[in-house]
Amino acid sequence: MWCDLFVTNTAPIDLRSDTVTRPDEQMSAAMAAAEVGDDVLDHDPTMRALEERVAQLLGTAAALWVPSGTMGNLIALMLHLKRGDRFLAPRGAHVLNHELGSAAWLAGGMPEPLDWSAGPGRPTAEAVRAQLGGAAAYDMLHTTLLCLENTHNGAGGAVVPPDEHVMLAAAAREGGLKVHLDGARLWNASVALGVPPAALTVGVDTVQACLSKGLGAPVGSVVAGSEEFIGEARRVRKMLGGGVRQGGVLAAAGLVALDRLDALAEDHDNARALADGLTELGWDVTPPQTNIVLAAVPDVQLTLRRLQAIGVRAVPMSGQVRFVTHRDVSKTDIEEALRRIGGARL
Numbered sequence: 479m480w481c482d483l484f485v486t487n488t489a490p491i492d493l494r495s496d497t498v499t500r501p502d503e504q505m506s507a508a509m510a511a512a513e514v515g516d517d518v519l520d521h522d523p524t525m526r527a528l529e530e531r532v533a534q535l536l537g538t539a540a541a542l543w544v545p546s547g548t549m550g551n552l553i554a555l556m557l558h559l560k561r562g563d564r565f566l567a568p569r570g571a572h573v574l575n576h577e578l579g580s581a582a583w584l585a586g587g588m589p590e591p592l593d594w595s596a597g598p599g600r601p602t603a604e605a606v607r608a609q610l611g612g613a614a615a616y617d618m619l620h621t622t623l624l625c626l627e628n629t630h631n632g633a634g635g636a637v638v639p640p641d642e643h644v645m646l647a648a649a650a651r652e653g654g655l656k657v658h659l660d661g662a663r664l665w666n667a668s669v670a671l672g673v674p675p676a677a678l679t680v681g682v683d684t685v686q687a688c689l690s691k692g693l694g695a696p697v698g699s700v701v702a703g704s705e706e707f708i709g710e711a712r713r714v715r716k717m718l719g720g721g722v723r724q725g726g727v728l729a730a731a732g733l734v735a736l737d738r739l740d741a742l743a744e745d746h747d748n749a750r751a752l753a754d755g756l757t758e759l760g761w762d763v764t765p766p767q768t769n770i771v772l773a774a775v776p777d778v779q780l781t782l783r784r785l786q787a788i789g790v791r792a793v794p795m796s797g798q799v800r801f802v803t804h805r806d807v808s809k810t811d812i813e814e815a816l817r818r819i820g821g822a823r824l
């Protein structure tokens with residue numbers, strides 16, 4: 479008892495990201511027991527099982543495991559874009575700001591950010607239509623792809639509702655654009671909205687979803703689309719050095735992760751509790767829709783240092799302080815974080 483109290487009162491509470499989770503016993507056991515083969519040579523059986531399950535969840539014909547969300551997005555963009563093309567993405571999108579410009583450097587597409595006219599992280603279908611039309615002159619870029627993001631990380635885990643998503647995808651398709659969905663946290667959007675993940679992929683050609691964020695797998699994402707796309711994606715993954723041999727060890731973690739979709743609701747509850755508590759303490763917080771809390775402060779770096787000093791870890795994001803809840807922080811941890819922040823008068 480005394481020991482428990484001691485630990486809760488001193489251990490750092492890590493709210494930097496939902497990627498800091500560690501495999502629990504059940505996941506480690508599944509990894510250790512995984513049936514494996516050579517996935518580069520002729521497909522690993524556990525990889526195959528994971529890919530089939532994800533394709534079904536996302537409502538696509540096929541899926542491919544990839545080591546990271548960044549590689550999943552890059553593979554899709556490399557297959558959708560060529561030099562001289564332009565792609566549209568909501569301002570602050572991960573593909574624009576957090577992938578080192580690989581969409582331009584490696585996939586060859588010129589980015590065109592779309593403003594958040596429909597709400598945080600959400601462009602309008604009109605904004606997509608305004609960017610359509612063939613190149614008026616030979617020296618102009620061809621707009622060929624819309625890259626959506628749900629939830630929108632930089633906008634604080636903002637959710638794009640299904641009706642808006644459908645209109646965005648339809649506007650793009652009517653204009654002859656392909657549609658890629660960066661669904662790193664699509665699972666969170668699905669749980670927050672109470673709709674199946676496949677309801678949020680309607681009209682897209684390809685989608686990327688992470689297993690290593692809120693779902694808690696140590697490694698892995700999936701990129702999904704048509705059989706033909708996945709055939710090509712497998713080639714590009716190899717080209718990028720992302721083929722792994724006995725990958726079933728990692729896919730087994732992904733399969734356990736997919737059993738935990740519903741548990742994301744607890745992270746969302748904890749994010750709301752954190753936001754409410756911070757608001758009571760006088761912080762300027764955007765009410766969270768999922769598991770990300772953004773707080774506007776006068777000096778982000780100073781606040782992060784002060785938080786660190788009291789054992790609460792956060793990161794800078796979009797000029798604000800970002801806290802992320804995840805399966806390795808409990809309701810009690812959130813209460814403790816609020817106690818520390820209140821006690822230090824931050």
Ligand SMILES: *Cc1c(COP(=O)(O)O)cnc(C)c1O
Nearest residue numbers: 546547548549572627631660662
């Ligand atoms: C984290 C994230 C990615 C990239 O995933 P990694 O596995 O870290 O490469 C892509 N898009 C969004 C929206 C993300 O939040």
